[in-house]
Every structure is written in structure tokens, then in C-alpha cells.
Amino acid sequence: MNSYSPYSFPIFDAMKIIPVACALIFSDGKVLATQRSQSMDLPGKWEFPGGKVEEEESPEECLKREIREELSIEIELFGKISPNEFSYPSKKICLIPYLAHWTGGEIYLTEHEQFLWLEEKDLLSLDWAPADLPIVHELIEKWVKLVDSKER
Numbered sequence: 001m002n003s004y005s006p007y008s009f010p011i012f013d014a015m016k017i018i019p020v021a022c023a024l025i026f027s028d029g030k031v032l033a034t035q036r037s038q039s040m041d042l043p044g045k046w047e048f049p050g051g052k053v054e055e056e057e058s059p060e061e062c063l064k065r066e067i068r069e070e071l072s073i074e075i076e077l078f079g080k081i082s083p084n085e086f087s088y089p090s091k092k093i094c095l096i097p098y099l100a101h102w103t104g105g106e107i108y109l110t111e112h113e114q115f116l117w118l119e120e121k122d123l124l125s126l127d128w129a130p131a132d133l134p135i136v137h138e139l140i141e142k143w144v145k146l147v148d149s150k151e152r
């Protein structure tokens, strides 16, 4: 998979768009969602774990780092779905979703309130961060293909 820093594209700087990488982690036909804690931005909202991509870092490197820090597990990336730009009152982000397998370790949350393994039917029942909604819809559209082709 290509590795690049989003900051090498001047538009991210010029428009003050913050690149945020997130991982849709699949295991046993389910996908992992995490709930933001009260000490985080968007408290109580559900998201896909990840974080802001730092300068000189690719989204892929960012994810490996963030997933280790936030969940203490290892993942292997196998693809991407469509990124989504979203303006919150105080910032504009570009959320970049990657598809991943859980490859090792046990989940231990260091920042989030809780996590859930979701089946397709559960996906619309959570109170997602607004930037995630188009990603959740694309995930639903492609669910069978993603789960079937990448089941371990």
C-alpha cells in the first residue's frame, strides 16, 4: 500500500484541513467501534479508532502507532474506502478510513470509554461522530464483500 504524508499535498496546509486516519478493524465478521470518552473531543460519540496524522508521517504509519497507543493491539491494513471531509465548528478534518485485520494482542483501552464489535445490523444504531456517517454508509454498502473477502 502507498505510503505518503498528506502534508505533501499543499491543499491540506492551505485549507487548514487536519488529516485524521481511522481503522475499520475486522474480526470474526464484525467491525470494531470505539466510544470517545468524556476527556476527548466529541465526548460520547462513536468512531473508528485512529487519530491525527502527524507531519512526516503517512496515514498508515499513524494508524499503526495510534492503534498500538489506544488499543494496544496490532493490525494489518488491507485496503481503503472513501475519505470524508467534514467541518466541525472549530476545525476541518479529512477522515481517511483504512480497512484492517486484527493480527495480535488483546484490546486494552487507554483513552476510549468502551468498544463494541458490530455486525452490519448494528451499524446504524450508534451515535457516530458526524464525520463518520458517510463512511458507515459505504461500509454497509460494501459489507458482504469486505467481510467475505477478508475473513480470516
Ligand SMILES: Nc1nc2c([nH]c(=O)n2[C@H]2C[C@H](O)[C@@H](COP(=O)(O)OP(=O)(O)OP(=O)(O)O)O2)c(=O)[nH]1
Pocket: 020, 021, 022, 040, 041, 042, 046, 047, 048, 049, 050, 051, 052, 053, 093, 095, 129, 130, 131, 132
Ligand atoms: N480517531 C478518529 N477521530 C475522529 C473520527 N471521526 C471524527 O470526527 N474524528 C475527529 C475527532 C477529533 O476531533 C479528530 C481526531 O482527533 P483525536 O483526538 O482522535 O486524535 P489524536 O489522538 O491524534 O489527537 P490529540 O489528542 O493528540 O490532539 O477527528 C474517527 O472515526 N476516528
